[in-house]
Amino acid sequence: MPRLLLLLPAAGYANQDFIAAAARLDIELVACADYCHRLASGWGLPPLMSVPFDQPEIALPQVLEALEQPVDAVLAVDDHGQALAAQLRAALKLPGNPPDAVATLTDKLRFRRLQQVIGLPHPAFARVHEEALEAAAAPGFPLVVKARRLNASRGVIRANDVNQLLRALRQVQRIQARAQRDADDLLVERFIPGVEVALDGVLSGGVLRVLAVFDKPDPLDGPYFEETLYITPSRLPDATQCEFAAAAERVCVAAGVTEGVIHAEARVNDAGVWLLEIAPRGIGGLCGRVLAATLGMDSAEIVLRHAVGLPLPLPAPANGSAAGVMMIPIPASGIFHGVDGQDEARAVPDISGVEITAPPGQLVAPPPEGAGYLGFIFSHAATPQQAEAALRAAHAALGVRIQPLVEP
Numbered sequence: 001m002p003r004l005l006l007l008l009p010a011a012g013y014a015n016q017d018f019i020a021a022a023a024r025l026d027i028e029l030v031a032c033a034d035y036c037h038r039l040a041s042g043w044g045l046p047p048l049m050s051v052p053f054d055q056p057e058i059a060l061p062q063v064l065e066a067l068e069q070p071v072d073a074v075l076a077v078d079d080h081g082q083a084l085a086a087q088l089r090a091a092l093k094l095p096g097n098p099p100d101a102v103a104t105l106t107d108k109l110r111f112r113r114l115q116q117v118i119g120l121p122h123p124a125f126a127r128v129h130e131e132a133l134e135a136a137a138a139p140g141f142p143l144v145v146k147a148r149r150l151n152a153s154r155g156v157i158r159a160n161d162v163n164q165l166l167r168a169l170r171q172v173q174r175i176q177a178r179a180q181r182d183a184d185d186l187l188v189e190r191f192i193p194g195v196e197v198a199l200d201g202v203l204s205g206g207v208l209r210v211l212a213v214f215d216k217p218d219p220l221d222g223p224y225f226e227e228t229l230y231i232t233p234s235r236l237p238d239a240t241q242c243e244f245a246a247a248a249e250r251v252c253v254a255a256g257v258t259e260g261v262i263h264a265e266a267r268v269n270d271a272g273v274w275l276l277e278i279a280p281r282g283i284g285g286l287c288g289r290v291l292a293a294t295l296g297m298d299s300a301e302i303v304l305r306h307a308v309g310l311p312l313p314l315p316a317p318a319n320g321s322a323a324g325v326m327m328i329p330i331p332a333s334g335i336f337h338g339v340d341g342q343d344e345a346r347a348v349p350d351i352s353g354v355e356i357t358a359p360p361g362q363l364v365a366p367p368p369e370g371a372g373y374l375g376f377i378f379s380h381a382a383t384p385q386q387a388e389a390a391l392r393a394a395h396a397a398l399g400v401r402i403q404p405l406v407e408p
Helices: 015-025 037-043 056-066 079-091 099-106 108-118 133-137 162-179 238-255 287-295 299-308 342-346 384-396
Strands: 003-008 028-034 049-051 073-076 125-128 143-147 156-159 186-190 195-204 207-216 229-232 260-269 272-279 322-327 334-340 351-356 375-381 399-403
Touching: 003 015, 003 079, 003 299, 015 028, 015 299, 049 056, 056 079, 073 079, 073 299, 079 099, 099 108, 099 238, 099 272, 108 125, 108 186, 108 238, 108 272, 125 133, 133 143, 133 162, 133 186, 143 162, 156 162, 162 186, 195 238, 195 299, 207 238, 207 287, 229 287, 229 384, 238 260, 238 272, 260 299, 287 299, 287 322, 287 375, 322 384, 342 351, 342 384, 351 384, 375 384
Parallel strands: 003 028, 003 073, 028 049
Antiparallel strands: 125 186, 143 156, 143 186, 195 207, 195 260, 207 229, 229 322, 260 272, 322 375, 334 399, 351 375
């Protein structure tokens, strides 16, 4: 039986999906929880250890000391544990992407510099410290200000003029300071127009096999960039999808990331495909479940299969069915109380599931301040158009209750 060390974030959406997939595949899991080992009992796993994922220099020796038996692989469920997982693999001499390669993909500035070096299309960009307006404005408006290491659209703001740029720099600095132990400078880059798409694939020896290409049919033009819909198969021309996959494979190999599942995002316009970023993990949240409709297994199972050398799913047939997922957006900041109309949403034709993940009483906020979602809606239909229409109809049936915060 393969034995795998799994880094489980305290509030990870996909924790249970990974645990369930491991049980199906007869993989023994060694659980490592982020900070609180008491959470592990709720996951149905023994509370072996808990360490601060965001402090690998502290966590690494603690995990190595606690491991009593060898493991065959080390994985992190989401972005939060990727750096620690890479360092553990290196220390344990296990196969996988090295720490510096993972760091290149998870740092937006390093990613842009790599694109520049290898000659891939990229926007003009600048590294900016604090409120250095002249340097920040150098790439030319409209601009996007980005925190370098945050995800899920947190700390990403568009600015169309100098006044908006100054406000965006200040706001992103505050967001980044709250989220990170060590302060970073910021990335400022020219806004890329076009439609946004995503790709999930699995690398084996540096060769990328595409699992799905997703359309994001809702415009993502700012000033904030909250994602909502993912629909597969993509309606982009085959040649454009191949260009996307080739660019993703090329930059991954150049970074030194040659194994495992990746999630890539890009903009497509008349000038071609422009990679936005690539994460060395599968699609986030519960969105990985959408692959079960097209490939017969979810993203968590695919990640685990690759890690322990089990067969991967066959490619989806060209004339197969379509699937989609909506990350239910947060309409306002405040205290979340619940979602009405769930039965009506589940009754919409082609809807395969509605799952509310935010607990009542939780403080919620949309991007750029927040990084979470209220839940997920899933569809499975004959065509991408029908999958998209079902998600929109189900979302329209929901009523979100959020109590605004009262300013002191």
